[in-house]
Amino acid sequence: MKLDNFAIGIDIGGTNTVFGLVNSQGDIIARGHIPTLGFATAQEFLKALSQNMQAMMSNYPQAMIQGIGVGAPNGNVYTGEILNAANLPWKGVIPLATVLKEMLGMKVWVTNDANAAAIGEMIYGVAKGMKDFIMVTLGTGVGSGFVSNGQLIYGHDGFAGELGHIIAIREGRDCGCGRKGCLETYTSATGIVRTAKERLERYSKGSSSLQLANKLTAESIFQAAEMGDALARDIFQFTGKILGQTLADVVAITSPEAIIFFGGLAHAGKWILEPTQHHMEANLLSLYKNKVKFLLSALPDADVAILGASALVWQASNH
Amino acid sequence: MKLDNFAIGIDIGGTNTVFGLVNSQGDIIARGHIPTLGFATAQEFLKALSQNMQAMMSNYPQAMIQGIGVGAPNGNVYTGEILNAANLPWKGVIPLATVLKEMLGMKVWVTNDANAAAIGEMIYGVAKGMKDFIMVTLGTGVGSGFVSNGQLIYGHDGFAGELGHIIAIREGRDCGCGRKGCLETYTSATGIVRTAKERLERYSKGSSSLQLANKLTAESIFQAAEMGDALARDIFQFTGKILGQTLADVVAITSPEAIIFFGGLAHAGKWILEPTQHHMEANLLSLYKNKVKFLLSALPDADVAILGASALVWQASNH
Numbered sequence: 001m002k003l004d005n006f007a008i009g010i011d012i013g014g015t016n017t018v019f020g021l022v023n024s025q026g027d028i029i030a031r032g033h034i035p036t037l038g039f040a041t042a043q044e045f046l047k048a049l050s051q052n053m054q055a056m057m058s059n060y061p062q063a064m065i066q067g068i069g070v071g072a073p074n075g076n077v078y079t080g081e082i083l084n085a086a087n088l089p090w091k092g093v094i095p096l097a098t099v100l101k102e103m104l105g106m107k108v109w110v111t112n113d114a115n116a117a118a119i120g121e122m123i124y125g126v127a128k129g130m131k132d133f134i135m136v137t138l139g140t141g142v143g144s145g146f147v148s149n150g151q152l153i154y155g156h157d158g159f160a161g162e163l164g165h166i167i168a169i170r171e172g173r174d175c176g177c178g179r180k181g182c183l184e185t186y187t188s189a190t191g192i193v194r195t196a197k198e199r200l201e202r203y204s205k206g207s208s209s210l211q212l213a214n215k216l217t218a219e220s221i222f223q224a225a226e227m228g229d230a231l232a233r234d235i236f237q238f239t240g241k242i243l244g245q246t247l248a249d250v251v252a253i254t255s256p257e258a259i260i261f262f263g264g265l266a267h268a269g270k271w272i273l274e275p276t277q278h279h280m281e282a283n284l285l286s287l288y289k290n291k292v293k294f295l296l297s298a299l300p301d302a303d304v305a306i307l308g309a310s311a312l313v314w315q316a317s318n319h
Numbered sequence: 320m321k322l323d324n325f326a327i328g329i330d331i332g333g334t335n336t337v338f339g340l341v342n343s344q345g346d347i348i349a350r351g352h353i354p355t356l357g358f359a360t361a362q363e364f365l366k367a368l369s370q371n372m373q374a375m376m377s378n379y380p381q382a383m384i385q386g387i388g389v390g391a392p393n394g395n396v397y398t399g400e401i402l403n404a405a406n407l408p409w410k411g412v413i414p415l416a417t418v419l420k421e422m423l424g425m426k427v428w429v430t431n432d433a434n435a436a437a438i439g440e441m442i443y444g445v446a447k448g449m450k451d452f453i454m455v456t457l458g459t460g461v462g463s464g465f466v467s468n469g470q471l472i473y474g475h476d477g478f479a480g481e482l483g484h485i486i487a488i489r490e491g492r493d494c495g496c497g498r499k500g501c502l503e504t505y506t507s508a509t510g511i512v513r514t515a516k517e518r519l520e521r522y523s524k525g526s527s528s529l530q531l532a533n534k535l536t537a538e539s540i541f542q543a544a545e546m547g548d549a550l551a552r553d554i555f556q557f558t559g560k561i562l563g564q565t566l567a568d569v570v571a572i573t574s575p576e577a578i579i580f581f582g583g584l585a586h587a588g589k590w591i592l593e594p595t596q597h598h599m600e601a602n603l604l605s606l607y608k609n610k611v612k613f614l615l616s617a618l619p620d621a622d623v624a625i626l627g628a629s630a631l632v633w634q635a636s637n638h
Contacts, residue, residue, distance in 0.1 A: 130475075131475065132475040146572060148467055148470075148474070148479075149467075149472070149473075151467075153467045153573055153574075154468075154574070155451050155467070156449075156575060157607075157610060159607070160467075160571075160572065161572065161574075162571040162604060162606070163572070165604045166568045167564070167602070170564070177604055179604070245486070249485045249486055249568070252482070252485055253480065253569065253572055254472055254474055254572070255472075255473070255475060255476055255478050255479035255480075257475035283498070285481060285498070286496065286497065287481070288476075288478070291475075
């Protein structure tokens with residue numbers, strides 16, 4: 001067996017935390033998970049996480065592990081901390097990198113999950129070799145990672161790349177951030193469900209299979225669109241229009257080679273991507289028209305969080 | 320006399336072209352200019368430009384000139400070309416870098432004027448030492464240069480950074496680019512004059528010194544605001560609101576340490592900057608509040624174009 005370099009990727013989610021040992025080709029050769037919830041303090045959680053990781057690593061005593069990458073809500077690349085993450089049970093500042101480094105004796109890099117996904121795509125996925133692209137995650141919220149000149153745009157404070165909180169519609173829908181009209185209130189998996197609920201309340205003519213749906217989800221709206229439901233298709237058109245308009249503005253900032261989509265709503269494929277691309281092109285400054293590729297992430301859903309986090313290690317060693 | 324390295328900066332404008340010999344401290348030790356208009360072809364213009372530059376350089380035979388930087392409308396850093404610049408008399412593609420290199424035997428770097436200004440500010444001005452900032456030029460149009468990780472964001476095609484063509488108001492004012500509601504139709508020196516004209520048409524109550532102005536300009540609106548004119552002050556409030564709202568969105572992409580303003584409208588100082596900052600802060604995601612500095616360019620107006628262009632040479636040799 002040829003000796004290879006390895007990186008560890010950890011993704012800390014609101015409910016579960018997953019981790020894995022990844023080789024330089026992007027194969028996850030071992031993995032594990034623990035719940036994120038149920039620990040009184042971040043310190044106790046990190047202790048349990050470290051013990052689980054040590055158990056995993058003990059099976060690979062000869063692996064040359066180059067470091068640990070962590071994707072976490074509000075994770076900050078410069079400080080290695082998590083700062084006031086709304087989706088995690090612990091408030092304030094969590095000195096993630098410092099604690100993990102102490103417990104495991106390895107270098108640790110931290111960023112948020114969307115940035116990690118962007119780097120994962122650059123190291124292992126469809127953005128291999130690209131220097132300028134945007135990763136857009138259409139999940140519970142809308143996340144993003146902007147890559148320019150081959151480097152992630154972290155900004156001066158490490159918190160750049162909040163596409164989901166660009167105002168898509170002034171004085172529009174209430175957002176969890178306390179403002180109104182943020183992109184993610186329309187074009188996330190939850191945003192499209194809000195649209196469906198609004199439409200159903202106003203929907204009198206004709207009938208829609210969505211009226212019968214037990215539970216409205218991005219998935220059930222996708223299924224209805226696939227089956228020919230006019231309302232569901234109209235909901236995707238509306239969602240794609242808002243996303244496309246906003247992306248047209250963002251392209252004028254970073255002029256990317258490609259926009260790469262990932263996350264629950266991206267699984268709706270053409271139903272979301274076609275109207276998005278159509279409205280983006282219709283709104284682009286002519287200089288940018290017909291230049292920006294639309295791509296879907298090439299990484300398996302179950303692996304992307306670990307791969308993205310592990311890619312932080314390779315990205316850091318390239319600089 | 321200590322031997323120093325020098326760079327040449329050229330700024331090709333719609334009417335005039337200026338150039339200068341700049342030392343590494345940012346002192347312009349010689350300068351010249353020729354009209355941009357009046358040449359049948361770009362080739363003839365570049366020949367005249369080269370002859371004028373050679374005359375200038377012949378006075379400094381011992382200067383170690385490291386190269387030539389050019390700021391030009393639609394100038395492209397990757398190709399060294401000017402592509403279909405609306406403000407220049409020659410259409411199509413002008414192979415600027417190739418021609419100048421042939422004529423003068425030096426390395427040539429090309430970009431647009433706003434990008435050149437951003438690099439100038441980074442090398443000689445208030446952005447010295449900054450890795451993440453946005454340069455905003457409020458002139459005839461609105462231009463911008465985005466710097467992230469210490470590098471200009473050129474995008475995959477060299478045309479990134481068109482802040483002036485972000486849609487500030489959907490279905491808003493007609494823009495020269497063929498679309499509607501672009502930021503520069505509101506927050507440029509010409510945009511604020513449009514606002515003043517609109518307001519004056521509707522203005523019945525009270526009186527404004529703007530009604531008496533021979534010629535409405537950003538300068539005359541500034542003067543009226545200084546003298547206490549309520550309408551003029553209101554016009555700045557409106558303009559600052561639109562600029563501030565749009566900047567709040569843009570901060571969410573690159574999270575800059577500072578936004579640096581330059582150009583005719585920026586000379587209105589507090590009248591434009593205070594409402595802009597107020598409305599930007601009011602619209603920022605809380606993560607970014609009270610972090611972004613507002614700065615005015617520190618470079619003299621008459622020099623900024625040459626300095627910015629010359630800075631391309633130093634920036635290129637740093638990489």
